[in-house]
Amino acid sequence: MDITEYMQDVGTRARAASRAMARADSATRNRALSLIAAAIVRDADLLRAANQRDLDAAAAAGLAPAMLDRLTLSDAAIATMVEGLTQIVSLADPIGEISNMKFRPTGIQVGQMRVPLGVIGIIYEARPNVTVDAAGLCIKSGNATILRGGSEAIHCNRALAKLVAEGLQGAGLPADAVQVIDTTDRAAVGALITMPQYVDVIVPRGGKGLIARLMDEATVPMIKHLDGICHVYIDAKADIRKAIDIGFNAKCHRYGTCNTMETLLVSRAVAATVLPQLAELYLTKQVELRADPESHAILAAAAYPHLVAATEEDWRTEYLAAILSVKVVDGIDEAMDHINQYSSKHTESIITEDYSDALRFLREVDSASVMVNASTRFADGFEYGLGAEIGISNDKLHARGPVGLEGLTSLKYVVFGHGEVRK
């Protein structure tokens, strides 16, 4: 198979299908989602069998247990996929909404209509559930999609692709609206991210390594984030109880997530009070603290056992582990300087009861999510009430922060005229 030709064909079909999707009404798109869910329930045994082929091949290839785990389509995972589709059906249709129609002095009426982007490319690792989740979100938002999952999941993804196609056709939509790339050749990814004539946006879902590679080559715009180096700053005027609850939760609720705190900044005024109390909690989780000299002295005095001197590199590191860098700062200005220098612009939170400091932090910190007195762990689409999450964007254009269905749409201008011409 010539990959370039194959991908051109996939792209052409996707572009054609995107027009049918943009025309389809809410009920039709929801019907497709429900039919897919029903087909998955009906064919659960077939899916598990396909998944077993993937698992056997992966085990033979010596895949790490964590990857095997993500690759496994358990009964619970199937139930979650079906539940996910049902939830997507229940979301409001973002498409076709017309807003801000206003009459202009010329007599025309101008507003904006929310429309699908067109064709979404999704690139992900060996997690078969993403196939259904991503297909569901793209169908709901009236887009066509091209899915490229990890090669380890190819059998399972093929089986899922058949059921998705069945659901689409059952609702009278083109099967090409969701295409699963049916080759494990890596050149397919290279082609997908460099065909802007067929693909409007790429959403990479996966680790930093995957995304960094794509960023180097892509000519199609991406909705993505690379790092989550999130900060909590405990202000001089912090409520100490809130500071301790949030300082512990933001680090220890989960280590591997992008909205986990990686650096804790503490105002000098409260450092000697807050740090020893927080250290007691971190100790229960054996968190390693990498401390600047000032916080190091306080934590050493409190006999914290997992204590290391922070290096410059620590301020730039997303640990994704039970490790936290800690720094004492003068006050809000030094905290914001540090954040603006080292943050990945994902999520930062200030803990304070001071009105003016809260407002300054909200206004001046240039990150996708900026919080007052809340755990950074809240920065996600479900917690924000978006209903679903396609991904998280650290970029400032188009979508910023947690991205829901709206991130897969655009606003075009619509004009209602009555025969007006320009004078």
Next chain:
Amino acid sequence: MDITEYMQDVGTRARAASRAMARADSATRNRALSLIAAAIVRDADLLRAANQRDLDAAAAAGLAPAMLDRLTLSDAAIATMVEGLTQIVSLADPIGEISNMKFRPTGIQVGQMRVPLGVIGIIYEARPNVTVDAAGLCIKSGNATILRGGSEAIHCNRALAKLVAEGLQGAGLPADAVQVIDTTDRAAVGALITMPQYVDVIVPRGGKGLIARLMDEATVPMIKHLDGICHVYIDAKADIRKAIDIGFNAKCHRYGTCNTMETLLVSRAVAATVLPQLAELYLTKQVELRADPESHAILAAAAYPHLVAATEEDWRTEYLAAILSVKVVDGIDEAMDHINQYSSKHTESIITEDYSDALRFLREVDSASVMVNASTRFADGFEYGLGAEIGISNDKLHARGPVGLEGLTSLKYVVFGHGEVRK
């Protein structure tokens, strides 16, 4: 001067200044704008003298009269610049607006705040008025900006840069918030569009040649459009009076603008009625009609003198001249197929009294502006009520269609918490 080093320095200063701009309140930014306007009035003679140096050099270099004309800073042009700044002052401040703050079941309150993008790079040709206009819009929207004007205007741009710096400093803002690149070396442009660490978005203002060149090289995102191949489709159910008014206005109001109609599509049902009447009007402007066989027959029968057979190339051509391609179509489906194949996704209009056709056209045509019964010439920021126009975007991400101050901003999430942690 080492250009790379120079541009790194410019970028570093701009990034630093952008933080001060983001902090500045409305009154301060407006004060800077008013001070710049006053300085331009005061130093009008100096500006004209600087402009004269540019004009002398340009005349010696044999610049075309049209370019000399655009380069000239007449009294009227100076007055328009000042008036433009005054108008920008009167616009609502887009920055800091918080929208959609909603309580979530967890107790946090989530919404979005509009904030400046950061650093805007503006690349334009030898039109000194753009220097002030672009600086004004970036100051208003709380951004720092790096301006690269055509080298033919360098003396005038230097003089303007001094006045802009004076106004910024007079309001207590950093002069680096608006930097005019002080070299005519073309490598400066290459550097500007490839330093995403310093520049958040590039807005090219100029001809298609300039933009096409930049698109090939830029790694910084751009707000831009390349072509304006705009269509008017006259439906079978069109009000013939409106069809004729709009069909004439969309082509003949101005030829050189991107929202001018380049292709007229006419339903077979009304072609024999509409085309001869329209031809009478086009004849008054000596418009050359490039017609498909069917419209060619009708126009030939009406003895239209400037008639040519259209080629495939005509459907893809933005004439920017008194030339129009014309095609008879079956109905709305063929019209939309043609548009979706050949349009540059800028602006399209349907002329119809049919409710369902109007809705279908609005929904299914994938262009930045889609109109019913209005001239495509309305597609611009002032006509849409944006108050100002940075540019027009044919892209679907971030800004689409005419782009006002909001296009220079982004929405970040803000969370008001009360000590909440994630369960």
